[in-house]
Amino acid sequence: MKRVRVGLVAALLGVVSVIGTGGAWIAAAPGAGRVPLIDLAGGTYLGFPGGLYPGGSNSIPGPHAAVGVARSNAVQALDVNGTPSREGRYVLLSIGMSNTTQEFCSSPSDGTCAPWTFMGRAAADSAVNHTALAIVNGAAGGRSAAFWDSPTDPDYDRVRDSGLRPRGLSEKQVQVVWVKVANPRPTASLPTSSSDAYTLQTQLGHILRALRVRYPNVQQVFISSRIYGGYATTPLNPEPYAYESGFAVKWVIQAQIEQMQQGGRIVDPRAGDLTSPTVAPWIAWGPYLWGDGATPRSDGLIWEQRDLQADGTHPSQSGQAKVATMLLRFFKESTVTRCWFIVGGTCS
Numbered sequence: 001m002k003r004v005r006v007g008l009v010a011a012l013l014g015v016v017s018v019i020g021t022g023g024a025w026i027a028a029a030p031g032a033g034r035v036p037l038i039d040l041a042g043g044t045y046l047g048f049p050g051g052l053y054p055g056g057s058n059s060i061p062g063p064h065a066a067v068g069v070a071r072s073n074a075v076q077a078l079d080v081n082g083t084p085s086r087e088g089r090y091v092l093l094s095i096g097m098s099n100t101t102q103e104f105c106s107s108p109s110d111g112t113c114a115p116w117t118f119m120g121r122a123a124a125d126s127a128v129n130h131t132a133l134a135i136v137n138g139a140a141g142g143r144s145a146a147f148w149d150s151p152t153d154p155d156y157d158r159v160r161d162s163g164l165r166p167r168g169l170s171e172k173q174v175q176v177v178w179v180k181v182a183n184p185r186p187t188a189s190l191p192t193s194s195s196d197a198y199t200l201q202t203q204l205g206h207i208l209r210a211l212r213v214r215y216p217n218v219q220q221v222f223i224s225s226r227i228y229g230g231y232a233t234t235p236l237n238p239e240p241y242a243y244e245s246g247f248a249v250k251w252v253i254q255a256q257i258e259q260m261q262q263g264g265r266i267v268d269p270r271a272g273d274l275t276s277p278t279v280a281p282w283i284a285w286g287p288y289l290w291g292d293g294a295t296p297r298s299d300g301l302i303w304e305q306r307d308l309q310a311d312g313t314h315p316s317q318s319g320q321a322k323v324a325t326m327l328l329r330f331f332k333e334s335t336v337t338r339c340w341f342i343v344g345g346t347c348s
Contacts, residue, residue: 034239034240034243034292035050035292036288036290036291036292036297036298037050037051037052037246037247037250037288037290038051038052038058038288038297038298038299039297039298040056041056041057041058042056043056045190045247046190046191047191048190048191048247051250052250052253052285052288053250053253053254053257053285054254054257054258060284060285060336061257063260063261064256064257064260064282064284065335065336067260067276067282068220068282068284068336069335069336069347069348071219071220071277071281071282071336072219072220072336072337072339072340072347073339073347074219075090075175075176075219075220075339075340076088076090076175077089077090077132078090078172078173078175078217079173080168080169080170080172080173081170081172082170082172082173082216082217088132088173089132089133089134089169089173090132090133090134090173090175090176090340091133091134091135091136091164091169091173091174091175091176092133092134092135092136092175092176092177092178092331092341093136093137093138093159093163093174093176093177093178093215094136094137094138094139094177094178094179094180095138095139095143095148095155095159095177095178095179095181095207095211096139096143096148096178096179096180096181097139097140097141097142097143097144097180097181097182098139098140098141098142098143098314099180099182099226099227099313099314099315100139100178100180100181101137101139101140101141102117102314102315102320103117103118103180103315103319103320103323103324103327104117104118104119104137104139104178104324104327105117105118105119105120105137105139106120106320107137113137114317114320116317116320116321116324117320117321117324118323118324118327118328119135119137120324121324121325121328122135122328122331123135125328125332126343127332127342127343128332128341128342128343129340129341129342129343129345132340133340133341134167134169134173136159136163136164136167136169136174137163138155138158138159138163139180140155140158143155143181144181144182144183144184145181145182145183145200145203145204145207146183146203148179148181148203148207148210149203149206149207149210150206150210151209151210151213151214153210156210156214171214171215171216172215172216172217173217174214174215174217174218175215175217175218175219175220175340176218176219176220176221176222176337176340177211177215177218177220177221177222177281178221178222178223178224178286178327179204179207179211179221179222179223179224179286180223180224180225180226180286181200181203181204181207182200182225182226182237182241182242182245183196183199183200183203183237183241184236184237185235185236185237186237186241189240189241189244190240190244190247195244196241196244196245197241197244197245197247197248197251198248198270200245200248201247201248201251201252201270201271202270202271202272204223204248204249204252204271205252205255205270205271205272205273205274205280206272208221208252208274208280208281208283209272209273209274209279209280211280211281212277212278212279212280212281218281219277219281219282220281220282220283220284220336220337221280221281221282221283221284222283222284222285222286222330222337223249223252223253223283223284223285223286224249224285224286224287224288224289224327225242225245225246225248225249225288225289225290226241226242226243226245226246226289226290227242227289227290227291227303227315227319227323228242228243228290228291228292228293228303228308229241229242229243229312229313230242230292230293230303230312231293231303231305231308231312232311232312232313233310233311233312233313234311234312234313236311236313237313238312238313242290243290246288246290249285251268251270251271252268252271252274252283253283253284253285254268255267255268255270255271255274256271256274256276256280256282256283259273259274259275260275260276284336286327286330287323287326287327287329287330289323289326291303301322301326303319303322304318306318307319307322332345335347335348
């Protein structure tokens with residue numbers, strides 16, 4: 001099994017929510033004044049600017065959005081060999097960990113996706129393009145970031161052999177990917193240089209390059225960070241790490257935006273080369289899922305304890321449904337997705 005090396009436990013500025021004491025793990029009080037990135041626009045966290053995109057904005061910068069529209073309009077039905085075909089399909093694929101698969105599908109014993117999950121809701125929604133679009137869940141329990149950071153990782157073969165082929169699909173038909181990953185048992189928080197957020201940013205860069213190798217026709221990748229971790233009863237991925245994973249996503253997307261603005265020059269060594277479309281796909285935020293527990297975000301989202309399972313880390317049915325609702329709305333309404341996701345949709 002692959003392991004991620006992270007730094008020592010940090011206790012910085014009162015924001016760390018776990019304390020190691022003689023091998024025991026004690027959860028500290030959640031909260032600590034963390035503000036959702038979408039509400040931190042114009043503000044900072046430990047000196048790091050908020051907002052989903054550069055400049056404290058929650059909107060895709062114009063030039064990057066224009067490229068995203070072009071990529072969305074390039075999504076088309078392909079046969080298994082990657083050749084355009086009116087009878088072909090295009091695939092929206094998820095990759096990631098336990099939370100990801102629970103929110104995307106949460107398969108019950110009969111193998112179908114639970115009706116409250118994203119795939120369950122999409123299957124029942126008549127607005128979704130059920131003719132050309134194939135939605136495939138590639139995420140699986142325990143498949144954290146380190147399981148996806150190389151094109152030779154076995155989980156890509158698992159997705160090919162267990163997710164795509166049984167449905168008559170191929171890797172050459174995968175054109176859109178939703179990524180949601182994290183690392184288990186993080187021990188170093190921001191702003192230390194060994195923080196898990198920086199580690200995750202680097203891994204996301206590797207994952208994006210791996211996706212470009214495995215799926216040669218991929219057009220778009222949308223990334224989401226974790227849901228609230230303040231109710232955690234184990235050290236699997238509590239606060240502030242769940243919150244800080246949002247910065248990892250923000251930074252890797254910003255790295256591609258700025259690299260393309262600089263004519264392809266790498267501007268962030270942690271993220272590495274994200275030249276689009278040759279080295280990495282075009283990337284943007286998917287729905288931003290974190291909220292500070294029962295404190296409402298500006299859009300009203302809250303995370304109650306009942307939205308999490310007993311470990312306070314994995315979503316319960318109601319938590320899965322919250323993410324599914326946000327994800328379905330995102331793909332139906334975004335100007336860079338609706339043309340291929342819904343019937344008669346346009347991207348502009």
